Amino acid sequence: MSSIDTAAFRPDTSIAPDGYAPLLPLRVRGLQLGFDGAMVLNGLDLDLGPHGCTAIMGANGAGKSLLLKCLHGLISPDAGQIDWSGQSPTQATRRQAMVFQKPVLLRRSVAANLDFVLKARGKSRHGRDALLDHVGLLHKARHPARRLSGGEAQRLALARALATDPDILFLDEATASLDPAATQAIETLVRDACARGIRVICVTHDAGQAKRIADDIVFLHGGRVSEHTPAKTFFPEPQTQAARDYLNGRIVL
Amino acid sequence: MQNIGEAFSLALALVASGDADLFEIVGLSLQVSLSATVLACLIGLPIGALVAISKFPGRGALLVLMNALMGLPPVVVGLMVYLNFSRSGPLGFLGLLYTPTAMIVAQTILIAPIVAALSRQVLEDLHAEYAEHFRSLCLSRMQTVSALLWDARYSLLTVALAGFGRAVAEVGAVIIVGGNIDHLTRVMTTAIALETSKGDLALALALGLVLLTIALGVNAAVQSLRMSARRQAYV
Amino acid sequence: MTFTRTLGASLTALAFATAAFADDSSIIVQSTTSTANSGLYDYLLPLFQDKSGIQVNVVAVGTGQAIKNAQNCDGDVLLVHAKPAEEKFVAAGFGTDRTDLMYNDFVIVGPEADPAGVGGMHDVQGALTKIADAEALFASRGDDSGTNKKEIALWADTGIDPAAGSGEWYRETGSGMGATLNAGIGMGAYVMTDRATWISFKNKQDYKIQVEGDDDLFNQYGVTPVNPAKCPAVNVDGAKAFSDWLLSDEGQSAIAAYKVSDQQLFFPNAPKN
DSSP, X not given: OOOOOGGGGSOOGGGOTTOOOOOOSEEEEEEEEEETTEEEEEEEEEEEOSSSEEEEEOOTTSSHHHHHHHHHTSSOOSEEEEEETTBOHHHHGGGEEEEOXXXXXXXXXXXXXXXXXXXXXXXXXXXXXXXXXHTTOGGGTTSBGGGSOHHHHHHHHHHHHHHTOOSEEEEESTTTTSOHHHHHHHXXXXXXXXXXXXXXXXXXXXXXXXXXXXXXXXXXXXXXEEEEEEHHHHTTSOSSHHHHHHHTTOOOO | OHHHHHXXXXXXXXXXXXXXXXXXXXXXXXXXXXHHHHHHHXXXXXXXXXXXHOOOTTHHHHHHHHHHHTTOOHHHHHHHHHHHHSTTSTTGGGOOTTSHHHHHHHHHHHHHHHHHHHHHHHHHHHHHHHHHHHHHTTOOHHHHHHHHHHHXXXXXXXXXXXXXXXXXXXXXXXXXXXXTOTTTTOOHHHHHHHHHHTTOHHHHHHHHHHHHHHHHHHHHHHHHHHHHHHHTTOO | OHHHHHHHHHHHHHHHHHHTTSSTTEEEEEEOHHHHHTTHHHHHHHHHHHHHOOEEEEEEOOHHHHHHHHHTTOXXXXXXXXXXXXXXXXXXXXXXOOEEEEEEEEXXXXXXXXXXXXXXXXXXXHHHXXXXXXXXXXXXXXXXXXXXXXXXXXXXXXXXXXXXXXXXXXXXXXXXXXXXXXXXXXXXXXXXXXXXXXXXXXXXXXXXXXXXXXXXXEEEEEEEEBOTTTOTTOOHHHHHHHHHHHHSHHHHHHHHHOEETTEEOOEEOOOOO
16 A cells, blocks of 8 residues: 555645534533433533544443444434534534445445545545555456455445545444454554544444554443543553453443 | 247248338337336436435325326326327327327326336335435435436336336227327237237237247346346446 | 436427327328228228328227217217217217218127027027027127117117126127127127128137128218317318218229128218219
């Protein structure tokens, strides 16, 4: 994978419709979301600063993905506030991008998948090939996207997310079904994005991955943030019993 | 049944001899039914797509209605079009009755609900797969519809084929609004009906075999398109 | 947008398809089926078209349907075989004038086995009575066509109400002559048909003419141009040219000259001027 000419797909701020008031810091207060009477998120508070990569961790069913979708404006919470420095989640959606665990690729060529996003965002195709090169897929530009391997597909999904020039990049267990090499490729790209100033918020079960890419860890338990500490301290010294149990592989209820 | 063997040899002889009347009738059948299929797609696909991606009160009732309209009897459609296009009807001034145009209109009305209802099902399934990604991209309704239509193109081809099959095989509507006029509005099905009424069952059956062969050809062409698409995982 | 352009192109194409049709050089004849199914038009129309340059488009339906279509102004000439109904059509102002054109006759066909024993009879009332008494199957058009009207009138003369046996021995197909013959032959029923349709009918199987030759079986065809006073869109000149030609010596001898299996199907009887 080559290094990238970031200018090729950085925003042309002169035509940005929303202006570029920063979305961060993020302030979440009293977030509630439930299904059929069972509360998944129950009065969740969260503050995120303007830089770096945050990993959201927690047991299955802790509401990590739901939290991510609420932050991205895909789901409306039952109660509570999400404040992207003055903008609501739905206002902020346009300046964010999300990579899902299972990449949803259009039934088109690899290049056409990127073209679709670029066109939807009113951007020129100018930076497309640089972006494909960046994720190591330039030689597959004409291939059918749905014939890519799992790792390639996820790299394309990531390229597609980057093509929107997001301020925030959400990753929802983006490497959960990938082998170690493919996982490493994605992590490299994510670290690179982070280094270029894109704020990364990811959900992961992979403690190793969190250690490698995250600056801070948000640990969800009981519908709330039970712990929000720098990654450096979270793994050696988890502050809560739930986090200790989780890291030790015990079932946390 | 000596008629069937006779029909086969007659069908072969008709085709082999390059019978001009036969080719005229086949040509008009294809022209009318393909035009109706194109028009029905232009009408039915956007409706199917909009219903597929929309939630609104009464949607369930609309789906029932759309599915019910798939069963429109051709004769009823023919009569509706006849009453409108008759010189004494509201659209009589157009002078469309007993023209191929009237037949196209009737078949379009007949199959547009089929295209709408079947494409709605196809596109709703596809939308379920794409919806979250599209919302993440903040796509407009128009962008969503056009992306779904394009990505489902090979499945929609099968939908169009279902419509074409119904159109090219129906006799009830075209015989009323077309009048089965020789060299003007006679198509395969009305010719078959005519030969049956003349008691020439072998010729009627032979025409039926030709129609079947055409249907096979069209289906085979679409099938091979779909197979090549499947290899690229575009289906 | 491509979509809109495609739609526009399609509609334009439709408009052109229409324009090609709505001109003065063609007429529509609302006709009974027997004249079409027997091949008479295939013989007559090229002769007329070569002479006049007028394209004749025939819509062949039952007489009842043909009259209704003509009342909706969907034809320029009416050519059917139900004199009372045709006269009513003219009296109501839909036709200019009705003229006898030609005749043939009706026959009753039945299976070889002849279950009612009517073979060789020349008395249609007697034959129908025997059929009804034997409750032998009888397939009726039941479609308000000229043949159907005639058949109902013949039953009325016998004093029998066949509708009492409807669905049992009296089977109303609600279809054209050919379809009724196919159905009747399929179920072994007697069928009343015009001779022209029968002679040119190709699915006779073991059927033959059982009853014929009664004056009551006379079948008169008439021609009626549609009245422009009721139907302004009518092609008056074309309609007049066609009906005049049919009634002329040339048209009449052409009708007489048309034969199937060496048999003359229609006998011209237009009034001499």
